[in-house]
Amino acid sequence: MKRNNSIDVMRGLVMIIMALDHVRDLMHTTSLSQSPTDLTTTTPALFFTRWITYLCAPTFVFLAGTSAFLSMNAKHDLAATRRFLLLRGIWLVVVEFSVVNFGMWFDPHFDFLIAEVIAAIGVGFLILSLLLSLPPRTIGVIGGMIVALHPLVSLVPVPDNVLFKVLMSLFSPMAFPYATGKLFFVAYPPVPWLGIMLIGYSAGSFFTSTEKEQRRIFLRVGLLSLGLFTALRVANVYGDPVNWSPQKNLLYTFLSFVNVTKYPPSLQFCLLFLGLMFLILSGVQGVKNKWTDIVCVYGKTPLFYFLVHWYLIHPLVFVMVFLQGFHWSDLVFGSNFGRPKTGSGVELWAIYVIWVFIVLAMYPLCHWYGNYKERHKEQTWLRYI
Template sequence: MNRITTIDVTRGLVMVIMALDHVRDLLHISALTQNPADLTTTTPAIFLTRWITHLCAPTFVFLSGTSAYLSLRKRNGVSARRFLLKRGIVLILLELTVINFAFWFDIHFHSLMLQVIYAIGGGFIILSFLVRLPAKWVGLIGLIIVFGHNLLQLIPAFTDSTARFMAALFFRVEFFAISPSFAVLVAYPIIPWLGIMLVGYAFGQLIEQPLEQRKPLLLRIGLGCLAVFMLLRFLNGYGDPAPWSPQKDGLFTFLSFINVTKYPPSLLYDLLLLGLMFLILAAADGVNNAFTNWLTVYGKVPMFYYILHWYLVHLSMLAMSFLQSYSFADIPSGPLNFGRPAGAGISLGLVYMVWFGLVLLLYPLCKWYGRYKAAHPEIGLLRYV
């Protein structure tokens, strides 16, 4: 029971943090004009507001792999592989339809953005074939991908548009302006994130160990990941396409040091953020209090939370715009446009207030859905959402 609670608590925590980034993206006054990771223009508060949310995607993907392992332990081989395959397909379909509509509120679908749900769905499809192998072999494949995929940066991009698109689906972050009215952004290519998922799958064996053995091991793994990160980052060689450099003061130099690449996730990004994830798992392991119980409500229904929070964030953006005296005529349209008027926006402090309010609003909805899902195991569709 502690094992499952530990996963749910950690997943719930990063999902709560995730909503902060999306509220900032759609509502912060400077989000349309300022890159929060650009140390020449950002502020420490804006940088760290964005940076802390880096924890979300790798944790979500890693624990998806772990949950797949634990779920497959309850099923026989054929049905387990079939379930993973179906779930992967369902997730990709959700990304292309329900979730992309939440991004843009565009019934004509002028934009498609392939994000984390696409990467998880593609990872599940590939994992459905790899689960025939022992878990430790699956984990080894994952480690090879995590430590080696930065070598792909040395390969020149394809010039043929079809080959470039296929390469983007699996390896590269790419933007494709298909026509003046339709664009595709591949933000989460499958393979770099697959490595994280496969390591998470093999991690399922560790999480099954007794608490007294598991908790110190989680701590050692987390500290080990951070130590390797520190060494490789200090050397400023392999592991991230963006090296750190001395800045105008010590704080900004530190920000440069931790300013690792997410698109696609670099080795140093994986080591730093997964190292922190292991420390959170260790801290949450075996803990049962009001705060962990609160987080568990979100962590038990991750897909429901993910879909619903995007709709609420986007509706909040529209409400903000109308409250600031903009009208439907002021809402811009076109590919990769959230529909926020250029002058609309709120301060970072108000972003935090909206974020906290939305998270609280989601709590009773997630609690209701978690109970409904548990009470109706006969409804097969609920297994996918």
């Protein structure tokens, strides 16, 4: 199957942006105590450092669905595609709760397990594999209904019942103690993210059109999506659990307006960030230059990048805390990334410097792995990383 260059560029771009959020999460002075989108304590620079990375997860999930469609369309083999999605889905769930969680926390006891985007994609693949016999348009309608209507689930009262909480964790973030002193947290409830994946699968047919037609379609869909977001946001009635409101000045009022809910992804969140994704796809469609070649190196090896970059960032956390005068006895694992409870971290400007270093360091690794994968197509296991 011939690769779609715009998908690789888009995916590579969000991989680069994603690393910024993870560096900030693990190393910023206030990341353990302050939400960067809390308008009562944040700064515009910190807010946008976090906000721009909201583009990443919906793009990952949407393009995962799109790639599944393109694979299905190229092979015309329902059974083979279903088998691949089932195996890849199981593999991603396993990877989330092993390699990713350890890279995130560096805690060999796994006192804090978290289900995030990799697990959400894995579960999405499992469910999508069961829906492949349906027409893509029908799958898209199902996805659209999930995205539009899942916020209604929050209106259902949650009784103090474990089974009901497990059911609700499919729709909303939920935490569960699973052993003495251990916690399992569903940060990315699978159903809302499944809706985005199903829409991405249905939209896969867009990527089979000519470059000119793709630019036109993506531009129109992007503008329509942003227009619907704006209309819903102005109305302040439906589509996000947190309404915007006038703030102390115009800039903070704008921040309130675009401060949409990611956990779980609200309808307005999806419209805003998928709209931005479509506009970027329209802009990069057919563009091929040195910049896109570099970005594609990351975009062709997304899971490899995702797994390895944790193991570049996290050792820097320990370098940071030891240089700041802390000792092994000060380190707190679990949900603290191994940092002391207070007093560690670097300022925002340093976060950007470290981020650039991580992205540059990942380039030769991704370049090597991409070439290795291309030269050894007979090794089918490489399809899973």
